[in-house]
Amino acid sequence: MNLLPQGGSADYVVTGAWSQKAVKEAKRVGTVKIAASTEAESFKRIPKQGELTLDPNAAYVHITTNNTIFGTEWHYVPDTGSVPLVADTSSDMFSRPIDVAKHGLIYAGAQKNLGPSGVTLVIVRDDLVKRTPPSLPTMLQYSVHAENKSLYNTPPVFGVYTMRLVMKWLLKEGGLAAIDKKNARKADKLYAEIDRTGFYRGHAQTDSRSRMNVTFRLPSEDLEKRFAKEATSAGLDGLKGHRSVGGLRASIYNAFPEAGVDALVQFMKEFERKNG
Amino acid sequence: MNLLPQGGSADYVVTGAWSQKAVKEAKRVGTVKIAASTEAESFKRIPKQGELTLDPNAAYVHITTNNTIFGTEWHYVPDTGSVPLVADTSSDMFSRPIDVAKHGLIYAGAQKNLGPSGVTLVIVRDDLVKRTPPSLPTMLQYSVHAENKSLYNTPPVFGVYTMRLVMKWLLKEGGLAAIDKKNARKADKLYAEIDRTGFYRGHAQTDSRSRMNVTFRLPSEDLEKRFAKEATSAGLDGLKGHRSVGGLRASIYNAFPEAGVDALVQFMKEFERKNG
Numbered sequence: 171m172n173l174l175p176q177g178g179s180a181d182y183v184v185t186g187a188w189s190q191k192a193v194k195e196a197k198r199v200g201t202v203k204i205a206a207s208t209e210a211e212s213f214k215r216i217p218k219q220g221e222l223t224l225d226p227n228a229a230y231v232h233i234t235t236n237n238t239i240f241g242t243e244w245h246y247v248p249d250t251g252s253v254p255l256v257a258d259t260s261s262d263m264f265s266r267p268i269d270v271a272k273h274g275l276i277y278a279g280a281q282k283n284l285g286p287s288g289v290t291l292v293i294v295r296d297d298l299v300k301r302t303p304p305s306l307p308t309m310l311q312y313s314v315h316a317e318n319k320s321l322y323n324t325p326p327v328f329g330v331y332t333m334r335l336v337m338k339w340l341l342k343e344g345g346l347a348a349i350d351k352k353n354a355r356k357a358d359k360l361y362a363e364i365d366r367t368g369f370y371r372g373h374a375q376t377d378s379r380s381r382m383n384v385t386f387r388l389p390s391e392d393l394e395k396r397f398a399k400e401a402t403s404a405g406l407d408g409l410k411g412h413r414s415v416g417g418l419r420a421s422i423y424n425a426f427p428e429a430g431v432d433a434l435v436q437f438m439k440e441f442e443r444k445n446g
Numbered sequence: 447m448n449l450l451p452q453g454g455s456a457d458y459v460v461t462g463a464w465s466q467k468a469v470k471e472a473k474r475v476g477t478v479k480i481a482a483s484t485e486a487e488s489f490k491r492i493p494k495q496g497e498l499t500l501d502p503n504a505a506y507v508h509i510t511t512n513n514t515i516f517g518t519e520w521h522y523v524p525d526t527g528s529v530p531l532v533a534d535t536s537s538d539m540f541s542r543p544i545d546v547a548k549h550g551l552i553y554a555g556a557q558k559n560l561g562p563s564g565v566t567l568v569i570v571r572d573d574l575v576k577r578t579p580p581s582l583p584t585m586l587q588y589s590v591h592a593e594n595k596s597l598y599n600t601p602p603v604f605g606v607y608t609m610r611l612v613m614k615w616l617l618k619e620g621g622l623a624a625i626d627k628k629n630a631r632k633a634d635k636l637y638a639e640i641d642r643t644g645f646y647r648g649h650a651q652t653d654s655r656s657r658m659n660v661t662f663r664l665p666s667e668d669l670e671k672r673f674a675k676e677a678t679s680a681g682l683d684g685l686k687g688h689r690s691v692g693g694l695r696a697s698i699y700n701a702f703p704e705a706g707v708d709a710l711v712q713f714m715k716e717f718e719r720k721n722g
Contacts, residue, residue: 171583195583280601288564288602307447307471324557326564328604 172200172302172312173275174200174229181228181253185244185425186213187414188258196232205231208210212415213240214364215375229301230254230274236262239412241385241419244309244379247272262382263291264340265424271327274298282328282382283424285336289329340424348425354429356379356422363435369446370438373415387417394418396443406434448578448588449532449551450505456483457504457529461520462489462513462564463690464534472508481507483554488691489516491651495524506530506550512538514687516652517661517695523548530574538658540616541565541700542626545708558658559700561612565605611627616700625700631655632698632707639711645718649691663693670694682710 173238174180178200182193184207196202203225206217224231231250236243238261247269248255254274255304263278270276275294294312314322345350361379364370364386373385388394394417398410411419422431449559450456455477458469461484472478478503482493500507507526512519523545524531530550539554546552551570557563570588573575578589590598619625637655640646649661664670670693674686687695698707 183665191584198583235507279600286604287600288605307474308467324555324563326562326602326605328562329564329602332604357701417631 171199171310172308173298175301175303176200178229179203179225179227181223181225181231181250183207183217183222183231183233183248184209185216185234185242186240188237188260189232189234192232192234192258192285198273199418200229203228212373213237213242214373215378216244219246222248224250224253226251226253228253230256232256232258234258236260236380236382238380238383238421239385239415239419240373240404241380241383241415242374243380243382245377254295261423262380264346264349265353265382267346280333283336285333286319286329288326289333291333353381353422353424356426356428357384359418359431359435360364360384360422363438367442369442373417382421382423384417384420384422385411385415385417391416392443396445400441401434401437404437406430406437409434447475447582447586448573449530451577451579452476454505454530455479455501456502457499457501457507457526458487458523458588459483459493459498459507459509461510461518462516463493464513464536465510466509468508468510468534474507478502487520488649489513489546490649491522491654492518494520497526500526500529502527502529506532508532508534510534512536512541512656512658514656514659514697515661515691516649516694517656517659517691519656519658520651521653530571537699538656540625541629541658542624548672556609561609564602565609567609628704629657629698629700631703632704633660635707635711636660636696639714643718643722645722646714649693658697658699660662660696660698661687661691661693662695669694669721673720676717677696677710677713680709680713682713683707685710 180196180200181203182189182196183205184190184193193202199231205222208215209218210254233244233248235257243262255272256275257273259276260279264283270293275298278291280283280289280291284291299313299316302311308314309323321429340349361372364372370388372379372389373387374380384410388397397418401409409418409420411417420434450472456472457479458465458472459481460466460469469478481498481500484491484493507529509520509524511533519538528699531548532551533549535552536555537558540559547571550663551574554560554567556567556568573692575592578587585599615633616625637648640648645665647663648655649663650656663671673694677685685694685696687693
């Protein structure tokens with residue numbers, strides 16, 4: 171609504187449920203071109219740079235950096251030339267350093283790595299703020315919020331305050347470089363266990379694996395049900411995968427402790443020993 | 447956006463800054479007719495039923511039940527015939543019983559009497575939810591939120607939880623009937639002090655006085671400045687009026703204790719004794 175001018179067109183890379191929703195909403199505003207989609211492959215991977223069909227006249231290119239349901243994540247920032255890159259980073263924001271300069275706009279709902287639900291972080295380039303059509307409802311105008319330093323209205327103060335505490339915690343932990351290493355270590359442990367034998371099968375293709383949401387299958391749906399149930403009994407909760415993918419999903423956002431990952435790996439070994 | 451159909455028109459009663467803003471936003475959607483305005487009288491009163499020019503074909507009639515800046519409040523529910531009444535009750539919601547059946551839609555930002563900023567309470571009649579145009583962005587569609595029992599998206603859970611605690615507190619205090627009496631008592635004490643001599647002058651006309659925001663002037667701006675300064679030193683903070691009205695404003699929402707009102711009345715007596 172802020173970046174797509176009347177009669178304009180935008181490029182969308184479709185890598186999962188959230189980018190599908192983004193396409194649906196953008197179509198209410200203007201023309202949407204699909205730059206690439208991995209839907210035919212059950213969204214098991216992120217398209218490569220060479221696969222993107224980019225329109226040099228697009229208003230922007232939109233990507234979803236991490237796909238919570240399918241467990242895939244962009245491991246490169248696509249080159250979009252002079253067209254601004256818009257990234258929905260809701261589920262991996264501040265899980266690793268970000269090259270902000272390569273983006274036109276970054277947005278992230280807070281509730282994964284940043285703070286409580288009800289706040290959205292937006293980083294937007296000065297020249298793009300100026301695109302806001304003055305016909306938009308005032309509260310939806312990025313330009314109004316930018317001009318008023320996010321204090322045009324009474325903001326959700328508790329959420330903003332909590333984000334401040336999380337940012338202080340991140341800095342104390344060593345900042346994005348340190349959390350990046352920790353997240354890599356956590357995810358690597360799980361993927362190593364998935365790859366150790368043929369018992370577990372990762373949903374995402376190796377080069378597209380998410381470090382926030384690790385999705386995997388077992389030899390049968392019965393075993394998957396048993397795994398989820400026994401894991402819950404063992405204190406490892408919330409592992410049932412999204413119904414559109416099935417299987418299991420371990421969400422290991424910034425706040426999830428490495429000891430929890432170690433416990434899950436131990437549980438996986440034990441489960442395979444008994445059922446493999 | 448949800449209630450005004452394409453080509454439709456809505457009636458707005460303008461009683462202060464918030465209804466002016468509502469008019470500005472509604473004009474982006476359709477035709478706005480001003481049913482009444484007290485702007486020429488510095489918004490010192492609420493129009494009477496007989497002063498409202500109502501269009502029987504209007505999509506709705508919009509009022510702002512309490513005007514924080516000017517210190518006025520509706521003390522009757524206007525009769526709008528078969529046209530639905532839409533009430534912005536953000537600053538006096540749950541300060542008194544509400545005859546919900548007389549309204550088509552009630553909305554209230556939480557941050558006065560309900561909870562922290564970042565949540566809005568909406569009560570809407572079943573038939574009006576059906577007016578939502580499907581062309582609206584999904585997140586702005588009242589129908590989507592109604593169908594999904596306010597769980598279409600992850601709601602601002604902390605704010606919702608805090609509202610629950612406030613509602614439990616309200617019930618423990620005796621509910622809306624009890625808070626109504628307490629709020630009347632608090633406001634009456636302040637207005638009695640304002641009316642006691644000619645030293646203080648209420649901004650709002652007697653029949654339109656707000657029980658949430660008590661606005662008053664002193665004989666001179668110098669005295670008003672001194673009043674605000676000395677009151678702050680005495681622990682009575684936030685009394686400076688809004689710049690568009692000047693003077694003083696005591697905001698005495700549900701959570702403000704009666705003892706605070708008593709302290710302010712004592713301070714006012716003492717200030718008049720020394721400066722009157």
